[in-house]
Amino acid sequence: METKGYQIILASASPRRQAFFKELGIPHKIQVIPVQENYPNELKGAEIAMHIAKQKSIPFESLIQPQQLVITADTIVWHQGCYLGKPKSKEEAIKMLKALSNSTHQVTTAVGFLTVKGFELLEETSEVTFRKLTKTEINHYVESVSPMDKAGAYGIQDPFGEQVILSINGSFSNIVGLPLAQVIIKIQDIVNKG
Secondary structure, three states: OOOOOOEEEEOOOOHHHHHHHHHHOOOOEEOOOOOOOOOOOOOOOHHHHHHHHHHHHHHHOOOOOOOEEEEEEEEEEEEOOEEEOOOOOHHHHHHHHHHHOOOEEEEEEEEEEEEOOEEEEEEEEEEEEEOOOOHHHHHHHHHHOOOOOOHHHOOOOOHHHHHHEEEEEOOHHHHHOOOHHHHHHHHHHHHHHO
């Protein structure tokens, strides 16, 4: 991808987002400044991901230079009015997967774009429907694959995800952690405006 002199900084520790950037051939460097992923209680669904993606950009506001583009992102699972982030324990991961069993949930990724000119945000939401999961399947997944770094305690790209998902409505890459088509369009728009 032509970046027209822009230095792109991917502010994400997610191995999946880093792999996407590498696969797309987007020249970039990784720089992560950890922040607390908290949000006000009144926020719902996509608003939570948007708030956290914005929070992740704040430490860069005093550091950003001309011709730099800092990209932040946050992915959340929203199910029956509840936020499902990354599980803090195996017990919480099991509870999340039991809740997702035999139902449909929303996966939202919000992506932030910070330049010296300001901050812009996009969000994409996809719907995922799980078949009914057995207790054995859930326990095996939680014990054999680490779901601890994944919102909703599962990875759609894992063999488990492939086996339990009945349908997807929306962007697949969004569910993995980055809505690629939308991100490419936005990067091109920013670098072309200069």
